[in-house]
Amino acid sequence: MKRPLAVGVVVVFAVILSTMVVSGLGATDEQAVATIETKAPNYSPWASAVWEPPGSHGELAFFALQGGVAAFVLTYYVERLRAGTHATDA
């Protein structure tokens, strides 16, 4: 359990760090939206998100959670596979 936890924590920090590093850069997302705006200036999105994380920190927290939990699961199962606790491959 120690290694999955450690990897999970490392990935949480990696997600936070990667977001901080790119914070000053223009996202392609924004450029794509600008392109839509140019092509269809009168288009109005007809639906909105059912829920949005509160502010940029909320969004970052959910991304970090996503990465951290997934890294924990990934490492946990890789460890189990390495330990040979499973039956032979199909």
Place this chain on the structure above:
Amino acid sequence: MGSFSSYEHGATSLMHIMEGFLPPFWAIFWTVVALPVVAYGAKRTLTAVKTDTRTKALIAVGTAFVFVLSALKLPSVVGSSSHPTGTGVMVVLFGPAVTAFAATIVLLYQSLLLAHGGLTTLGANVTAMGIVGPFVGWAAYRLVRTRLSLEQATFVAAVLTDWVTYLTTSIQLGLAFPSDAGALSSAADFAAVFAVTQLPIGIFEGLIAAAMVGYLVRVGSVTKERLGVTA
């Protein structure tokens, strides 16, 4: 409902096509396209999970890999940023159908909890990231796996999976928002926007996926038979 200006925060979230950003016709169209593939992928996944515990663990590893990589926001050499898709490992281990189901789970999570993508655009995003990209990557993998090493073949598959995902998104946006010169010209405009960032990120994703699959083989987690490598 809202105008572009009221979506300022959401605009930064277009890792996938965001909520409401496809006209209803195209939202329904791509949902209809994606549904049968995802249903088939779900059936294949459930069958694979029941096969044995090793396969079940590998599906968990592949899906977790998609979650991890798609959480990272990476800078590109051209001064912009984007996300990897992370689907390359799943493509190589299980093929496009199971990848479609795994991608749907990831996209649903991001739609509901991160406001990245959306429910109305889920079909389009699944078609791009879970179906077309992985299918092309898988086809390329099958084509080159006997000629290249396992890591090299995985690299090719993962790079193409990433690039084709964003190319498909460009086509979807081009069809939804055609220019005077037509949908193809509009798709090329969107592809140009994504390409400058996604080309190097796709290569990075290919390297990571190749390293991951190579590692799984080295530690005996996956047999070469699963990877379609007989020698």
